[in-house]
Amino acid sequence: MVIKEKLGNLATFRDEGRAIDRLPLEWYETRKRILHKRTGSGKEITLKFLAEAQYLQQDDVLYADEKCIVVVEVLATDAIVLRPASLYQVAYAAYEIGNKHLPLFFEEDCLLLPFEAPVYRQLQAAGFEPLTQKRKLLHPLRTTVLPHTHPGENRESFFSKILKLTAPSND
Known part of the structure; x- marks a missing residue:
């Protein structure tokens, strides 16, 4: 199907x-x-x-x-769970995680990211108290801007055009 x-x-x-x-x-x-x-x-x-x-x-x-x-x-996965104690910790954690281009999720006043041992150790070294839990990563923080176009431009991506050309026709 x-x-x-x-x-x-x-x-x-x-x-x-x-x-x-x-x-x-x-x-x-x-x-x-x-x-x-x-x-x-x-x-x-x-x-x-x-x-x-x-x-x-x-x-x-x-x-x-x-x-x-x-x-x-x-599905639930191994995740690093951070419960920042201050706005400074939120900003610092978001900056450090974003600087590594890692996916970041938010749920119940916690920052979540997929578990990686080096990141876990780095967060500990930075003074955080990260936890490791099985969690569903459901609410991503979208930190990148989606591709945009200007007036009069075709909004279809190059990838989408290739997929349409290679897809079987329903005629």
């Missing part, structure tokens, strides 16, 4: 008693444009997102028929 767009999120999607089939994804797979995976029930799924910035989130609905709904399940 090929999926080209999200249909919504379970929070607002009417499931009408249909079975929910979870598609388990690692946190870093939620930003992939092309991905081949299996749902919890074993259905083969191919994600093929041609649009820019298609970020999948927990409980996004990818497919629905009369009997079943395929829904994103973001």
Whole structure:
């Protein structure tokens, strides 16, 4: 089954008693444009997102028929958890993590990032008290600006154009 767009999120999607089939994804797979995976029930799924910035989130609905709904399940992973004690610590941690171009997440007054031992040790050396926990990395802090265009320019990326040229036609 090929999926080209999200249909919504379970929070607002009417499931009408249909079975929910979870598609388990690692946190870093939620930003992939092309991905081949299996749902919890074993259905083969191919994600093929041609649009820019298609970020999948927990409980996004990818497919629905009369009997079943395929829904994103973001898996828990080993994470560094920081609970900064002051605004200075927030700024310092965000600067240091951003300077390394590491993904940063925010949840329940905590900064979260995927576990890496050198980063953990560096945060300890900087005076933080990082914790290691299994967490779902659900709320990324988007620290980069998405590609932008100017008036009159085509908003389609070079990558999207290549995908459309190589995709089989539905004619």
